[in-house]
Amino acid sequence: MLDTESLNRLLARALRRGGDYADIFCERRRSYAFRLQEGAIHDGSTVVTQGVGIRVVIGESAGYAYSDDLSLDALLQAADAASLIARGTPSGERRSIDLTEMRAPALYDQLRTEHAPAAQYVALLERADVAARAYDTRIAAVNAHVTDELQDVWIATSDGRYAHDHRPMITLGVQAVASAKRERASGYVGDGGRTSIAYFAEHTPEELARDAARIAAINVDARPAPAGEMEMVVGAGGGGVLLHEAVGHGLESDFNRRGTSLYAGRVGERVASELVTIYDDGNLPEERGSITVDDEGVPGAHKVLVEKGVLRGYMQDTLNARLMGVESTGSGRRQSFRFMPQPRMCNTYMPNGDASVEEIIASTKRGIYAKSFSGGQVEISKGDFVFMIAEGYLIENGAITAPVKNATIVGNGPDAMTKVTAVANDSRLARRHYTCGKGGQHVPVGVGMPTVKISSITVGGTQE
Amino acid sequence: MTQDEALVLARAAVASAQRAGARDAEATLHVTRRFHAEARDRTISKLEQSTGRSLHLRIFDDGRRVAVTTSDLTAEGIDRVAREAVAQAAFIAQDRYAALPDACGRFAGELDLYDRALAERNDAEKVDDVLALERLIRAADPRIVNSSGSNYADTLSIVALANSLGFADAYTSTRASRSSSPVAEDGGVKRTAHYGTAARRLRELEPNDVVAALAARRTVEMFGARKPATMRVPVIFERDVAAAVLSDLFSAISASNVAVGNSFLADRIGERIGSEQLTIVDDGTLAGRLGSSPFDGEGVPTRRTSVFEAGVLRTFLYDSYYARKLGAQTTGNSTGGGIGANNFYLEAGPHALEELIASTARGVLVLDTIGFATEHATGTYSRGARGFMIEDGALAYPIDEFTVAGHFGEMLAAVDAVGNDLRFDGSIVSPSFRVAEMTISGN
Known part of the structure; x- marks a missing residue:
């Protein structure tokens, strides 16, 4: 998100009052979601989280500031705010830091950069709704949501570490509410992980929905706990x-x-x-x-x-x-x-x-x-x-x-x-x-x- | 960013959404300057200060709604999410109730949400303030040998809301808080507790000596705690725990839960649910309070709403969407997508907490609970707890590792005494109260 030159300049600025260590955390995250309620797709949402956090550590103490404004001026201001934890007089001295990229084996898909077509998420929710209702006649309500998120982080530290991670995360959650006489009970089940919508081909929304409905149906009959x-x-x-x-x-x-x-x-x-x-x-x-x-x-x-x-x-x-x-x-x-x-x-x-x-x-x-x-x-x-x-x-x-x-x-x-x-x-x-x-x-x-x-x-x- | 600049940006976001093809749009910009210092022993262990900005954009297209939250406030960034929101809306089911509010506006009275002394307080003073609090808790009792930190934080917040109906308004507020978590040690056993408080104005913030004394007392008073027997007895909820109970109750009277069958109070408007002692109000218009604001999250003026009057359930709390859906009027409780409390509180009664204890022959005083359960659907209440055993109208000994449980409806009906110790140090607050009988589960 930021080039090596900017990262270097920010690290130096963060440490100009002193300090044992500084780091910069850059993040860009997009999450894309749909919710189902009362048998229909109720709403959709998108969350964009983008910004930079700068930390200065001195002994047991840490100063921190972040900025969602990515201009260099705003980031230098954040570095100044973080540096206040160190009490030293600001020096003009430039420390130069050689950043070396950390590489670790990927544990999840590092290549997917887009969410799937909207219709595919909507279909998961609709299938979950049908399956939960079909499980038991006492299922009175089904609420389901799907969120697909892609997070990129870039980290640069004053001890020379540079790393990037690209982290997918998808979650499908189903809540079923069972109702019988005046008793109500609900069951919630969720699944997904650092993967993609393809995960739900094997771990089907029907399977999740039936499990949520099963728990709701069991609990509506259950006796109060001892x-x-x-x-x-x-x-x-x-x-x-x-x-x-x-x-x-x-x-x-x-x-x-x-x-x-x-x-x-x-x-x-x-x-x-x-x-x-x-x-x-x-x-x-x-x-x-x-x-x-x-x-x-x-x-x-x-x-x-x-x-x-x-x-x-x-x-x-x-x-x-x-x-x-x-x-x-x-x-x-x-x-x-x-x-x-x-x-x-x-x-x-x-x-x-x-x-x-x-x-x-x-x-x-x-x-x-x-x-x-x-x-x-x-x-x-x-x-x-x-x-x-x-x-x-x-x-x-x-x-x-x-x-x-x-x-x-x-x-x-x-x-x-x-x-x-x-x-x-x-x-x-x-x-x-x-x-x-x-x-x-x-x-x-x-x-x-x-x-x-x-x-x-x-x-x-x-x-x- | 000033309040006026924030309004300009909110209006621009509405225009961007309309250019992207949205019929209606609403944009809320939150700009928050936050300062936080944590002290441990003699040093400042954390110092955080930032100004964060976040845009919440909602579009409405023939009853199809999509919400976007973004911290990318560049013109291109806003245009992009607006276009994506319009594309996403095509997949949403039409819902004739989903639209902007019928009428927007602002509460006419002075709300006193901004304290200049707080907004302009200098950093050195704040740092000294939290170091003083940490010194006080360590001096309060010889058994207090450590802490998880003492904190001072304050925020200066701008909220600017504009929508395609032509409403555009903004307000600025301040908030300060302090808290402390001492750790005490006695006979190889560690104990910790927490006390925190908040206010809109610096001079109304509970002073360090009060915070330190309460945090210290809560930490050391639990030494020697035993696990109580399983029993059914009267239970007094001390005010902070009482506020947590009210917070659970809030979920059950939120129209968003009522509408989807997730509340044990659905269909019970007009019924006597609680005892006569129980009057519960939501009021966004109390001057200087933490839950007050001139308009809610969709630009509807805030107001005062009686939720329970002498135990009778009068209304749920609505935003404009759920009000339309359930055939009611909005109560000004929108958070811009959900339903939230303004100042939601149980009206104070006549008794000091000491009197509640003195009039309890045998019972339990609950000082802290842990756990959470979203059982507002069923009305079941069960929490891990700690507190004191009451015998012959006096605190006998501390107890912990027990649960306190009951049915919410029965609990409210059995409230037989309400304390006079209501404090507005949050947006959901309560005085202490007593429930005539609940299940304590221990040995």
Whole structure:
């Protein structure tokens, strides 16, 4: 987006009051979307996000400014604003920086530069609508959306890194609402990833829509969730939200460098049952959380967070890595040019264990089977978390029985991780639709997990 | 960019859309100058300052609508997205309700949204301000040994809206906020909490000592927390948590959710839903408040709307599209594509929070909740929570790792006391209130 000469000039300007490091993040993103409501294409939208963010780092401090005006004057002003974090007297000295391009193997289509013809997106939504309504006569409403986005980022840093990434992202989401008597319930399913509309030839909109309708229909019949402590079996795939919240956030390096996470200073210690291994991987083809390079120009990587219950390492961006004396793990991510990068998760998952799903269910006397979650949240200092179950069932005497609705579960991350008593051999990644929020910034992520048993958790329903 | 320049650009965007072939168009330009400083210990850890611009362009072509948001404000950039929007519109179903509002205008009264002292405050003073806040929280209690940062932020915002009906108007507003997240440690256990506040005017912003005292108290008061037993008891929602409950309720009274069957309150206008203590208002015309503006996101004058009157549901909140669709009048709640709150609040009652606690023999005071669930369709409420056990009308001990759950309708009907501690530090606000009985799930 900017030539080498301009990047060089901006880096020099940003550092003219001093500073350990500066970087420039240029972004151009176009997203193209349609929404379906009440059986018809309700509206369309386009979002163009274009601008440049400039950061200056000095010690633990960072100055940041961005500009959506791409003229050199406006960008120099932004560089000046970012430089204010350093207190030095502006010098006229020009540092010259040799920018070397980082190259990493592409993890997704780097060539697609246009969205597909509009009619193809509209057809996906219409097919989803028909399929959801046909699934069950009680489906009273279907809302669906498709968003196709192409993001280009260019990063230049004062330590000489230059990188470009071209990131596609398509998402198809279907919400079905079931209604019976005065009861209403909804089911939501989404999929896609860093791919193109061709993905939905195999992962059809009908399949997604029927799954959303199935969850809505199950929940409209479901009984209110129980209240109190019981065993929990977390379903494969979507259950991975549990790892993301209960452990993942606590292992992001900003919280650990600052000592605000309960996992700070505990690398090498046992933090979970020995059955627990957790990876975060930025390199899985086409997953939402994958990045050829991160938003600081560092290639995405496979990280071992927890291995057989022992904490192995944190997810690092460049600022925290430098202060902790380690290398970035390619975890510096940001929502857009309007934000500074933060250490973030990419695709967080647990590999296979050796139990079977059948024996896990059969060993559960009274519990809840959380097949998937609609979301979760964690408090990182003490590790208390909450999850909302999207599809859940009671387990009674070793068998899955009635569906339950609207269950929230609460617990404590390290406590729950020591209570993992079985891990099945059915690990898989969840459908691709998760987005993670942190410090006001949203980034796409992936999660995955095998079926896992936790010996005790608090279920927040209303029934005794 | 000045307010007048912003209006010129908004008008130009409308003209561009019409040249591209759109029958009607509306352009809103947001120009926001933002300053943010975060302090940790004795240093400024983050200093951010930028002026961002964003154009929101909506086109209407015979009931077909497309929205574009762009930060590329060059003439070519705007022309390009306008042409693409017109092309995209051909794929949208015709909807006879989709059009510009029937009447645009501006609330006639003085709203006092701009504070010159805030707009002109110098950076050095802001930096000293946030360093002082961080010093105060670290001095507040010996157990506070760390923090996730103290923050000061302010914005100067211009909103300029023009449409093809000939409406063109703009306003400028200011906003300042401060917040702090101390981390305390005791016996190897870390605890954190957060307190934040905001105002349109600098002199109305809660001062650093108040913010520090509240943030510190919220952090250390939870030491020794236990997990409560599972039980059904009265539950008091402290005002910030009460505001979060109101925010969930807002989804259920938004016409956009009502219209598509996503609200448990659909078809219940005129019914008594809440207790007599429950009067809930949306008002965009309160002078100096954070949710006030002279017109909404589509140029409709803001107004005062009683949503619940003594527990009776009087109306939903509409923009012009959903008003036409549901046979009502717009309430001036458009965000320019969706429905949002102006100042949405529960009217204060007569009781101090201490009185609510003193009149509760055995119950739970909820100070913070985590989690979210978009169950405004079903009306189910369930959150992770922390707070205090109340015994014999007094706070007995802190509790955490529990959930508080119930049905929204039953909760509103069971509100039996409302506090007098309403503060307008956001656009959805509430005083503390008590619900006669809810399910606490713990051990």
